[in-house]
Amino acid sequence: MKSMEGGTLASSIAAVASALAALSCCLPLGTFALAAVSAGAAGFLLSLQPYLIAFSVLMLVAGFVQACRQRQCGRRRRALNAAVLLFSTGLVAAMLFGSAPASAPAGQPAVATLRLDNFRQAFNVAADRTRVVVLLSPT
């Protein structure tokens, strides 16, 4: 009895696995979704950022390989693939290339990435003046 239950469970797992394999063959949605989620998470999990970005790039490459191999899929699925692929690539590209701030308005020094020592120096250099410090989120 136990071996029958075990066999049923094994065949269920195999069925789910083959369905997932078939789905991921025609629609590498999971791979691209993982790339997008990982890229998004890299924005606020700062200590893990390099690893998450590397994982995103890896997932994108895997997704591209999967997408190139899918010759037997229908047109609609290919269109969906293309949309998901473009979105994921855009998100990862924004993470990789959006790390440089925009240029400052005229008359201001360039927007620099803050290093605490440099900021402390700038704060203390202006110690003979009134200073205002504002901390804001870009969005």
Add this chain to the structure above:
Amino acid sequence: MLREVRDPDLRVFVVWEPVLITDWHAPGAGAVGRIPDARVTQFWDPRRTLSQAIRRGRVVWDYVATYPPGVRWGDTFPEAQFSGAPVVRAIDGFAEWLRGTRLSR
């Protein structure tokens, strides 16, 4: 608000930091361009190091603080003369602080 302050010696440090889930990139031209005053220096702080220096263990954001002449940053970040958050609520207090100084005259 800065337009009301005529003192050319005022220094304003605007620090952009990622806090919200949508903050996965540095500030764009739209954000940086909102503060065109020449007395301002803007920074991008992707690791929120200044926030940690001001209040260790808590994210300090949407925050304004003022420091009078003579205050220096030694071992720890100095106490502000006036501070408040979020900025939209602190703005009245900030304006009052400005009126109390000679900066806006």
